[in-house]
Amino acid sequence: MRPRPGHRATCGDRSTPNGGRAGLERPAAQLAPVTSEAYPAWSEPFRTEQRDGLARKGPFRDDAESADWLSASGEGVTVVIIDSGVDGDHPAVGGRLVRSLRVEISEGDGEVVEDEGGDDVVGHGTACAGIIHGLAPDAELISIRVLDPNNKGKGLAFAHAIDWAVEHKIPVANMSLSSRSEQLYATFHDLVDQAYFADCLLVxxxxxxxxxxxxxxxxxxxxxxxxxxxxxxxxxxxxxxPPVEFGAWGVDVPVAWLGGSNIIATGNSFAAPHIAGLLARLRSAYPDATPFEAKTLLARAANRGR
Structure with a gap:
């Protein structure tokens, strides 16, 4: 896998007590028209039998029980946090960080390697980890550091982290960072489609x-x-x-930070790990749920709160 080098991604949040409100209303991305002829991608009849697990558990059985997964704890689920690193000793992480990695970039390519120090160079990743742990206390956490101390990172590193999560069949990955580079469009599009078909939920x-x-x-x-x-x-x-599907708490959120501290932060970055934590609960209850099924169950449970 060789994503295109040279572009940078940033999380861009305002980690302050009085940030502005981040909204859900955004214009859809403009896509180039398709000019080539279209053909069926697959011509065999759809198979109607359900996979083992879902057929017996039946997560779509009725509205009254469709949110029973909300009581799960995340047990048996691993969540990857692609960010600035995670302080595994912070009380908010609860000792659930099991591995720290980082992406090294060299000569136009990248590699995911062990991060022996396991430090968070910003605080942003620890904030996300604390939110996820609060919602899914029994989930295991893996950190992949892609940001530098200036809260920025190369898009190539971001892409390699996603590729690692897909290759290692991670159930849930949280990515509270993004790129606005049009040149990364095709690279990310291909990677997230690979994740989707590998049953990896990318938040x-x-x-x-x-x-x-x-x-x-x-x-x-x-x-x-x-x-x-x-x-x-x-x-x-x-x-x-579209383009934003879910809304979660992200304004004036108490979050974990560097040195065992806590701050109040605002940004979409702190909304995403709330959804990642909820999906860890869902995957704990229904480990065989596809991304489509998981999104559907999450949408059905929305607005219910507790």
Whole structure:
């Protein structure tokens, strides 16, 4: 896998007590028209039998029980946090960080390697990890560091981290960062489609800049998230109009930070891990659910809160 080098991604959040509100309303990305002839991608009849597990458990059995997964703890699920690193000793992480990795870039290519120090160079990744742990306390966490101390990173590193998550069959990955580079469009589109068909749920925050498309959050293969200002981690909403699908708490959120500290932060970055934590619960209850099924169950449970 060789994503295109030379472009940078940033999380762009305002980690301050009084940030502005991040909204769900954004214009759809403009796509080039298809000029070639279209042919069926597959001509065999659809198979109607359900896979083992879903046929017996029946997550779509009725509305009254469709949100029973909300009581799960994330047990048996691993969540990858693609970010600035995670402080595994922070109390908010609960000792659930099991591995720290980083992406090394050299001569136009990248490699995911062990990060022996396991440091968070910004605080951003620890904030996301603390939110996920709060919602899915029994989930295991893996950190892949792609950001530098200036809260920026190359798009190539971001792409290699996604590729690693897909290759290692990670159930849920949180990506509270994005790129606005059109040159990364094809690279990210291909990677997130690979993740979708590998049953890897990629949770991606939308850009904090209203009106700007950010990648890979605009793609339908990911679970895209923006912030609302209701101070409840279990209040989340479904937005039927693209490009952002779900809204979660992301305004004035108490989060873990460097040195064992805590701050109040605002941004779509802090909404995304709320959804990632909820999906860890869902995957704990229904480990064989496809991304389509998981999104459907999440949408059906939206607006219910507790």
């Amino acid at each position: 991606c925050s939308a850009s904090n800049y209203l009106g700007d498309a950010s990648y890979p959050s605009v793609f339908s293969s990911v679970v895209s998230v923006a912030a609302h200002d209701i101070p409840d981690p279990l209040t989340f909403f479904y937005n039927p109009r």
